[in-house]
Amino acid sequence: MIRVSNLTKRYGNNAAVDGISFGIRKGEIVGFLGPNGAGKTTTMRILTSFLAPDEGTAVIAGFDVIKEPLELRKRIGYLPENAPLYLDMGVLDYLNFIAEIRDIPAGERGMRIKKIADLCALNKVLKKNAYELSKGYRQRLCLAQALIHNPDILILDEPTAGLDPNQIIEIRELIKEIGREKTVILSSHILSEVSATCGRVLIINEGKIVASGTPEELSNRATGKEKIYINLKGQREAIETRLRSMSEIASFRVIEENGGELLKYEIESNGDTNLNEALFHMTVDNRWVLTELRKEKASLEDVFLQLTIGEK
Amino acid sequence: MQNIIAIFKREFKGYFNSTIAYIFITVFLVLTGWLFFRSFFIINQADMRGFFAILPWIFLFFVPAITMRLWAEEKKLGTLEILMTLPVKDHEVIFGKFLASYAFLAVTILLSLPLPITILYLGTPDKGPIIGGYIGTLLMGGAFLAIGLFVSSLTENQIVAFIIAVIISFGLLIIGEQFVLFSVPNWLVPLFSYLGLGSHFSDIGRGVVDSRDIIYYLSVILFFIFLNMRTLEGRRW
CATH class of the missing domain: 3.30.70.3100 (Alpha-Beta Plaits)
Structure with a gap:
């Protein structure tokens, strides 16, 4: 589903992502784990075709991030870091806007939005403005934005950052539920988060993958013995x-x-x-x-x- | 095309979602109306030459205020990352934003129509310069908007976007002015007077809509939209 080889992105002399290669199969939930500034966000921005790599290739669902960004974007839902939203827009207006750009036919938009609002528990706030929403609702609205076109692949950058413990559990449950049908990549610097939701973990440090495997495999590797x-x-x-x-x-x-x-x-x-x-x-x-x-x-x-x- | 319309609608509504739009329109109308009527009854002439003469200088500050948020706010909020990972082409986003700001400017100008109507009621003005003046206003406004939109893509700070847009517009406006033309070497005069944003405007304002003037404004608009596409691509490299 996702094939990344030798991906490199430099800012000046500093390589934010330094020759990363990995593959992700359909239906996997994969976590990027690493300290802040390790290159997780940059990698995700390249995968979503927001940034172009300096070297290397990334092919998602058969589409190259450089050559066919539009086809690729149609198949990806992306939740950027901090869940950015147009604060001056109404929640319903916003979802309509995304649905329109996502080419969901006008007749189906209402139904899609209703379905996604149910899934993300947004029904209570549909008539509000984005700036009135709490952090938890903003996160969910942004997640709804990423899901509205029913993408095969979800890329979530720190989906639970800044939430309280209850909200974190809610979002995790939501991600697990979504992950049953979709390929999900999420990033975090919180370890329990990754081990709670992901089937596989890539540990990234200073732009390189330093380890990968299931949470259990990685734990065993640390000491080798129990x-x-x-x-x-x-x-x-x-x-x-x-x-x-x-x-x-x-x-x-x-x-x-x-x-x-x-x-x-x-x-x-x-x-x-x-x-x-x-x-x-x-x-x-x-x-x-x-x-x-x-x-x-x-x-x-x-x-x-x-x-x-x-x-x- | 559908994408341009979607972005256009969002941006256009965005202006009216905030009270700033209404304040903006009110200030524009009061200011132009006052500047117009201040001398209108003293000169006692039924024309709008005074109005159109002052307009470039009012645009100098008003248009950058319309455009300053278009990219800078997206960058600041981080929404650019969502917008540019939606299945839209760069130029669709640029045109959507440009046309939305254009429509907002057009609405503002439309609301100044009571001025010519009053003149028509009070006297018998020459209609050519008035119609020409409005056409020129729209063309010149488009050029100012394209400059402002481009500048907004360079920064995430709206105030910086505003100031730089005013400076660039001011530069382009002033090189066509008489006092600048007097002080530059002779061989530069035709070039400067051609590049001046205001000189074409006053040509059209005489009631003569020349294709050269239209081409000039369209080239300025396309030039800055082209620059804007480059800055947007620059994000990726």
């Missing part, structure tokens, strides 16, 4: 002999010892094995008392920090 914390009551020596004998365990260490009875261990696994179950059986077999068993994965945050700051 860590399990257990609290056990039992004899220390017996426990440790047993732990040493288990092939699934790479290493372990005591992190707390409480009066000789309660022991806290940090255990690192040997990869993808199901260590939880093995540990459970171990405690049952030996009649040790297990008071806590907790798995900890490296969060996306760790990956992000490692990739964007750690390298410097």
Whole structure:
């Protein structure tokens, strides 16, 4: 659906986007993750044909961003950063204007607008002026603008920036719902957002893609191994002999010892094995008392920090 | 064409969505009316020469005020990013905006028609110069608008757009004036007087609508629209 190769955009000597290549399949929700100024917005502006790249190509739905921008634009819905709107226009007027330019026949416009207003929960504000709207409604109106022509591809630049937690959840739900039928690219510098909505994440830093994969894959990559914390009551020596004998365990260490009875261990696994179950059986077999068993994965945050700051 | 109409409608309505349009029209009419009638009864002549003589200088400040927001506001609000990623060609957007500002100017001028009607009622003026004057006004207004529209695309600050448009228009207006023509070398005189925005206007204002004057104004309009297309493309490179 989207094929980007070696995309570069320079501002003076500074490359905002530096040789980015990636592909996106139909129906994927892909997140661009990166610190501010990493090149996310510039990449999106190139994909929507607002900016032209200095080098490289981007082909979306079979149309090249440089050669056939008009055909490409017909198939894309774009929500720019900060949800810009004509503040002097009425909400209904605005949607009508977009529908007209989007070539929706006059007879169908009313129906389309109604449908999109339902989807984006805009019915309450249809008769208002854009400047009267709260940030949340502005965001939704701008999203409605991007959806009105039923595009195959949606490009959303920081769709939840500046919203309160309730609104963020609403918009996320909306994006997930839309994402069932459409290809969606969204950008964010908020990690939980990307892991909550996206099937795949591209981490961008200083104009380059530094990592890509599902949120889980990326988390696993950060440490390579998962860590399990257990609290056990039992004899220390017996426990440790047993732990040493288990092939699934790479290493372990005591992190707390409480009066000789309660022991806290940090255990690192040997990869993808199901260590939880093995540990459970171990405690049952030996009649040790297990008071806590907790798995900890490296969060996306760790990956992000490692990739964007750690390298410097 | 449909796109030009859609953009035209949005921009034209945009003028009337704000109170600024009404203030603008009122000030324009009061100012021109006052300047006109101040001397009308003293001179006691049924013509509009005084009105048309002062008009270029009023346009100098009024037209940039009409055009200053056209691009600058889009840039400031960020709506340019949505507009230019809609399936529209650059020139469709430019013409839509240009024609909308033209229509707004035309409405304003139309509302000054009570002036000639009063004159017709009070005396028997020569109708040629009045009709010619209005045709010239529309042509000259178009040139001012094209300049203002182009300048608006250079900045996201409306005030800056206004000031630069006034400066450029002033330059083009003044090079055709007598006192400038006296002070430049002789070989430059025909060129300067040809390029002057006001000199063609006063020709038409005599009631002689010459095709050369029409061609002059149309070329000025097209030249600045061409420059505007370049600045819009420049965004992409």
